[in-house]
Ligand SMILES: C[S@@+](CC[C@H](N)C(=O)[O-])C[C@H]1O[C@@H](n2cnc3c(N)ncnc32)[C@H](O)[C@@H]1O
Ligand SMILES: Nc1c(NC[C@H](O)[C@H](O)[C@H](O)CO)[nH]c(=O)[nH]c1=O
């Protein structure tokens with residue numbers, strides 16, 4: 474057995490993928506290229522992510538050299554500030570029949586029908602409920618509301634979309650709101666409801682945008698244009714998972730394909746919306762898929778310039794169909810997580826910010842990521858359902874005080890930011906009380 478075999482959980486030989494981690498490049502040449510600042514190619518990224526395809530497992534000394542190169546790049550392009558946003562997660566509904574095998578956030582939509590017997594621990598919020606939740610969080614000082622949801626069959630873009638879909642029950646995964654216990658309203662209603670007092674509304678993933686135009690001849694520009702008019706400010710680049718179709722066919726066969734995801738993101742940018750971008754890794758894919766994913770994101774950013782941050786999301790396996798059906802034993806190892814962050818920093822020379830997600834990594838490992846190439850530490854979020862329902866247990870809230878103490882503990886400078894990173898406030902960790910100051914109603918009162 475190779476000495477480093479336990480250092481990575483990448484499945485080898487279990488799936489018949491065409492895309493394999495094999496290259497014409499060497500680890501040393503790839504690392505030299507990365508250090509020189511030259512633009513990397515897919516083979517370089519594979520060498521760095523595997524710490525060399527010439528041996529199995531991850532070589533810890535080679536890994537440290539990759540992390541060091543990424544940390545140096547972070548220091549050059551960003552400096553010593555570590556940012557976070559005072560935000561709220563307000564997800565509208567867990568009803569979803571897309572059936573992604575990595576997801577335990579969803580509940581079968583049938584369980585929300587008025588004549589269904591039995592309880593669900595899932596939820597659907599009306600626009601009025603969303604508004605109340607955002608109002609309360611605004612009083613606590615948040616700057617942003619982040620809202621991502623299941624693809625509820627009764628969700629349509631607006632009233633016109635309901636008219637188009639009406640009478641076509643069963644088609645286009647549509648059922649009228651009257652079928653359900655709770656009416657989620659339309660996408661436009663929800664955005665309008667959450668758009669209180671100039672709070673930044675970060676919502677509508679490419680998968681949701683697809684749902685918001687199903688059964689019509691509307692373009693993604695039409696959809697994002699209407700949502701922007703309703704108050705949408707920026708778009709979460711989730712639903713990306715792994716942007717290689719042979720992987721999507723295994724983990725999310727019901728989802729839009731890679732081309733469609735790119736089309737939706739391009740359209741969001743073209744109507745003037747900022748976006749984020751993500752990768753969800755550590756399940757069935759290998760390092761060649763991770764590398765190709767980074768290449769799609771860099772190309773998208775070359776064309777749009779709209780991506781404010783890249784967020785590596787480490788797969789949380791415990792309560793998911795992928796794990797329960799025996800397709801995946803465990804998620805990525807800490808070594809793989811660190812290399813994912815580092816190679817994202819080195820590969821994405823056109824994306825300024827790399828986010829370390831404490832929801833996925835926890836506090837200790839999340840802080841370590843800030844020395845592996847990441848410079849952003851996510852947000853306060855106040856509530857979290859996606860990771861929690863998959864069996865993750867890193868909690869659902871961080872206060873400004875906790876952020877200040879954690880970031881200062883690694884010798885960096887805590888900075889509260891706006892979603893687009895344009896507004897920034899340096900925080901003095903020695904101050905007596907600390908609270909958010911950038912939100913429309915924020916006055917520095919601690920976020921409890
Ligand atoms: C739950 S979906 C909600 C929005 C919408 N339904 C969609 O798919 O775009 C948001 C994202 O959460 C991430 N996610 C879901 N389950 C996860 C898990 N078990 N571990 C890590 N990330 C997960 C995926 O990247 C997914 O695209
Ligand atoms: N990384 C995760 C996020 N990130 C979202 C951020 O909090 C924020 O909305 C973004 O930086 C835009 O400003 N949210 C989650 O719920 N879970 C994560 O793992």
Ligand SMILES: N[C@@H](Cc1ccc(O)cc1)C(=O)O
Pocket residue numbers: 619621708709710711749750751784786859860
């Ligand atoms: N990171 C996404 C939002 C998000 C990430 C992970 C989640 O599990 C849920 C939502 C964004 O900021 O655009």
Ligand code: SF4
Pocket residue numbers: 569570571572573576577578579622623624680725
């Ligand atoms: S990831 Fe999104 S689309 Fe897929 S099942 Fe979960 S909620 Fe539905």
